[in-house]
Amino acid sequence: MINFWKYQGAGNDFVMIDDRDNKFDINDYKKVAFLCDRRFGIGGDGLILIRLKEGYDFDMVYFNADGHLGSMCGNGGRCAVRFAHTLGLFETKTKFWAADGEHEAELDESNTVHLKMNPPGEIEINPDHYFMDTGSPHYVRFEDSLENFDTVEEGKAIRHNERFNEEGTNVNFAEVTGDQALTVYTFERGVEDETLACGTGVTACAIAANIEKGMPSPIAVKVKGGQLAVGFEKDSDKKYNNIILSGPATPVFEGKIDA
Numbered sequence: 001m002i003n004f005w006k007y008q009g010a011g012n013d014f015v016m017i018d019d020r021d022n023k024f025d026i027n028d029y030k031k032v033a034f035l036c037d038r039r040f041g042i043g044g045d046g047l048i049l050i051r052l053k054e055g056y057d058f059d060m061v062y063f064n065a066d067g068h069l070g071s072m073c074g075n076g077g078r079c080a081v082r083f084a085h086t087l088g089l090f091e092t093k094t095k096f097w098a099a100d101g102e103h104e105a106e107l108d109e110s111n112t113v114h115l116k117m118n119p120p121g122e123i124e125i126n127p128d129h130y131f132m133d134t135g136s137p138h139y140v141r142f143e144d145s146l147e148n149f150d151t152v153e154e155g156k157a158i159r160h161n162e163r164f165n166e167e168g169t170n171v172n173f174a175e176v177t178g179d180q181a182l183t184v185y186t187f188e189r190g191v192e193d194e195t196l197a198c199g200t201g202v203t204a205c206a207i208a209a210n211i212e213k214g215m216p217s218p219i220a221v222k223v224k225g226g227q228l229a230v231g232f233e234k235d236s237d238k239k240y241n242n243i244i245l246s247g248p249a250t251p252v253f254e255g256k257i258d259a
């Protein structure tokens, strides 16, 4: 029997498990996929184990809905912070470990989680798209309008093109909606479908909007499941740092499941 909690951050939803005793078999991808299954299991875009790690408040172990260990998840990170807070692992500020290394975060009075993201490495600037790693790989393409846009069809075609087919990529489509505002739709690898929000994805889109459109920080990002914000600084070498992803992280329900 597994005790679980379900959280969502702007509609990107996760099964959360307190695994401080390291009992969960991280290689059991069939079990993770079952727990994330929306018909036969609990349902989620991913699953997160909260484990202990020396020198940190906790370790976030993230799996995609397909059951395989994933890279960094921004919305999952924000949900992990809120969950770790309910477990009593920190008070308002935390330092935790994730797939892409160390992260700091803060939970404010309105339960908004402000999560520091690691700077992207090399940013590929192509004629019609950007590609960068904001903890997870992200393809970003600007669209004049996202009205009636088919994220699944367009996203799937890019995710499975010759370049990305093997490793996969997350694919984001962004529309500029104001001086400091974007709307972003995302097709997620590992879920292999559109999700209602993607934290590492909106982070990549905010950086791309700064490069392509000179859009200043902070940038408000509307996603299908709500509202996120990305703040950043750019140094004299045009490197991005102090990148903060902010948004809600909400407990939905908790329960037990035979697995």
Ligand SMILES: N[C@@H](CCC[C@H](N)C(=O)O)C(=O)O
Residues within 6 Å of the ligand: 012, 064, 070, 071, 072, 073, 074, 075, 076, 136, 137, 169, 170, 188, 189, 190, 191, 195, 197, 198, 199, 200, 201
């Ligand atoms: N939803 C996530 C991104 C999750 C990572 C991704 N599916 C992958 O493994 O590439 C987010 O909020 O960042």
